[in-house]
Amino acid sequence: MRLRRDYRGFTRGLRFRLTASYALFFALLLIGVATGFRQYLKTTLENQVRDDLNDEWVSVKGGYLRIHYDYTARKFFADWYYDETDKDETTIVGDIQKVFLITDGDGNVILDQKTGDRQVSTGYEDLGIDKPADIRARVREAVDASRQGAPGKSFWIPRRDSDGTRYMIRAGIQWDQNHQQPFYVALGESLADNDKVLGKYTVMTYVGVIPISLILGSLLGWFLAGRALTPVRDVAQAAQRISGSNLSLRIPTRQSGDELDYLVRTFNRMIERLEASFQQMKQFSADVSHELRTPITAIRGQLEVALFTAKTTDQYREAMFNALQDIDRLSQIVRALLLLAQAESGQLVLQKSRLNLCEVVEDLVEQFQIPAEEAGVRLTAGLPADCPAEVDRVQIERMINNLLSNALKFTPKGGRVQVVVNPAPDCVEIVVEDTGRGIAPEYLPHIFDRFYRVPGSGTAPTPEQGLGLGLSFVAWIVRAHNGKIEVDSTPGKGTRFAIKLPAAGVGSDTLELAGQPAA
Numbered sequence: 001m002r003l004r005r006d007y008r009g010f011t012r013g014l015r016f017r018l019t020a021s022y023a024l025f026f027a028l029l030l031i032g033v034a035t036g037f038r039q040y041l042k043t044t045l046e047n048q049v050r051d052d053l054n055d056e057w058v059s060v061k062g063g064y065l066r067i068h069y070d071y072t073a074r075k076f077f078a079d080w081y082y083d084e085t086d087k088d089e090t091t092i093v094g095d096i097q098k099v100f101l102i103t104d105g106d107g108n109v110i111l112d113q114k115t116g117d118r119q120v121s122t123g124y125e126d127l128g129i130d131k132p133a134d135i136r137a138r139v140r141e142a143v144d145a146s147r148q149g150a151p152g153k154s155f156w157i158p159r160r161d162s163d164g165t166r167y168m169i170r171a172g173i174q175w176d177q178n179h180q181q182p183f184y185v186a187l188g189e190s191l192a193d194n195d196k197v198l199g200k201y202t203v204m205t206y207v208g209v210i211p212i213s214l215i216l217g218s219l220l221g222w223f224l225a226g227r228a229l230t231p232v233r234d235v236a237q238a239a240q241r242i243s244g245s246n247l248s249l250r251i252p253t254r255q256s257g258d259e260l261d262y263l264v265r266t267f268n269r270m271i272e273r274l275e276a277s278f279q280q281m282k283q284f285s286a287d288v289s290h291e292l293r294t295p296i297t298a299i300r301g302q303l304e305v306a307l308f309t310a311k312t313t314d315q316y317r318e319a320m321f322n323a324l325q326d327i328d329r330l331s332q333i334v335r336a337l338l339l340l341a342q343a344e345s346g347q348l349v350l351q352k353s354r355l356n357l358c359e360v361v362e363d364l365v366e367q368f369q370i371p372a373e374e375a376g377v378r379l380t381a382g383l384p385a386d387c388p389a390e391v392d393r394v395q396i397e398r399m400i401n402n403l404l405s406n407a408l409k410f411t412p413k414g415g416r417v418q419v420v421v422n423p424a425p426d427c428v429e430i431v432v433e434d435t436g437r438g439i440a441p442e443y444l445p446h447i448f449d450r451f452y453r454v455p456g457s458g459t460a461p462t463p464e465q466g467l468g469l470g471l472s473f474v475a476w477i478v479r480a481h482n483g484k485i486e487v488d489s490t491p492g493k494g495t496r497f498a499i500k501l502p503a504a505g506v507g508s509d510t511l512e513l514a515g516q517p518a519a
């Protein structure tokens with residue numbers, strides 16, 4: 001139902017537009033083909049008439065028509081010379097004489113020798129006898145052509161009679177028997193039959209065949225477009241059922257391996273990513289409120305103690321000291337969250353500079369010697385003399401700081417923590433290894449998540465326990481440096497974090513982040 005309302009009018013629908021384009025293309029194709037064929041038909045029919053006229057012309061020249069000079073009358077006469085008892089010859093001459101004209105070179109119609117008839121048929125008179133000037137010009141042209149060795153020059157003249165019927169005239173010259181004078185001979189044939197055939201074809205094609213084919217073609221197009229778009233509609237309906245609250249739904253693919261399946265798969269992957277982000281956001285809000293609630297409850301408790309039960313100054317002081325500690329933790333969480341949010345939203349820009357990583361590591365290891373001694377843990381460093389890298393010093397220090405403090409935190413007395421820097425041609429490897437309690441394989445994929453603490457490390461957060469944000473930072477810093485992080489851990493034996501950063505001068509996208517990045 002909703003889907004229908006989403007359509008912006010029928011004519012904007014894909015089905016309509018597909019059908020309309022198809023119908024338009026089909027119409028143009030049909031008209032093009034029909035017009036081409038009509039032209040072909042017209043030419044073929046006209047050629048037929050020309051062939052007939054040529055045949056008649058050959059008959060005339062071949063001997064049916066002779067032109068004599070009569071010395072008594074002192075005139076030229078036409079003499080139709082054929083066997084009047086022969087049916088074929090009579091028919092041929094009869095056909096020729098239907099539309100014909102014979103004049104002298106000046107356009108004067110000559111007479112028949114036997115009958116004395118003017119040598120112009122009524123059919124020809126209806127077309128209008130050619131103007132003397134035209135006749136003179138054509139005769140001259142034909143005579144010139146025959147003098148230049150090209151006899152048989154013919155003229156094709158289209159004409160119309162008083163009813164508008166088209167005629168084709170073939171004109172040329174014929175010499176008298178003594179080859180003294182050229183005479184103008186014109187034979188004609190009606191194109192009425194041609195026009196009738198063409199007219200029938202035109203009406204049948206343009207009024208009958210094309211509109212009917214177009215209607216049938218459009219109906220077929222409408223049906224096919226509808227069939228092609230049905231899966232699209234199904235996909236849209238399935239997509240409509242997906243909302244923020246049921247992102248676990250997926251659109252089923254049709255397993256046809258076509259573009260639509262590809263679209264559906266892409267869409268499903270997008271929903272998967274959305275679901276993961278939604279889930280992370282939900283988890284994050286839950287974690288944040290949980291993390292903030294604990295110190296706030298504690299502060300409230302301390303203040304209540306101060307207000308209702310404390311009597312001596314020392315008791316007040318203690319309650320306030322505890323409250324202050326909780327406030328410290330609160331602001332620590334807020335600061336860390338703010339920093340992480342800035343980092344992940346791209347507001348925290350790395351200030352990279354070329355520096356010797358060994359020096360940085362050495363300084364930090366030195367700083368950690370006192371807490372290590374206090375914890376009874378042996379802290380050592382295996383560093384080469386020089387190890388150049390293009391990194392953000394503050395962030396790299398924060399990264400090593402987090403890894404070292406974790407290592408010390410989770411390594412019992414008598415254990416060992418070692419930091420090693422291994423320079424390779426295109427990257428620098430920093431390894432922080434401890435002999436601590438290790439991380440069980442099922443927890444490993446989550447240690448980079450925000451607020452994640454391995455269960456069993458104590459559910460009630462204490463200041464020394466950490467916020468569960470340290471490794472989220474480590475992951476972001478490694479990612480921001482286009483590096484890669486790997487963790488190996490055996491419960492009860494120890495943990496090894498290995499970070500690879502691109503060496504100074506190496507393209508920044510040569511390495512990628514492995515393991516679980518911060519959400």
Ligand code: ADP
Nearest residue numbers: 406407410447453454466467468469470471495
């Ligand atoms: P926290 O700030 O609480 O240490 P982290 O994000 O740094 O949080 O670490 C997440 C969890 O991973 C820790 O709570 C801890 O359980 C586990 N972890 C991190 N480093 C080590 C380590 N070196 N040895 C054992 N467990 C570790």
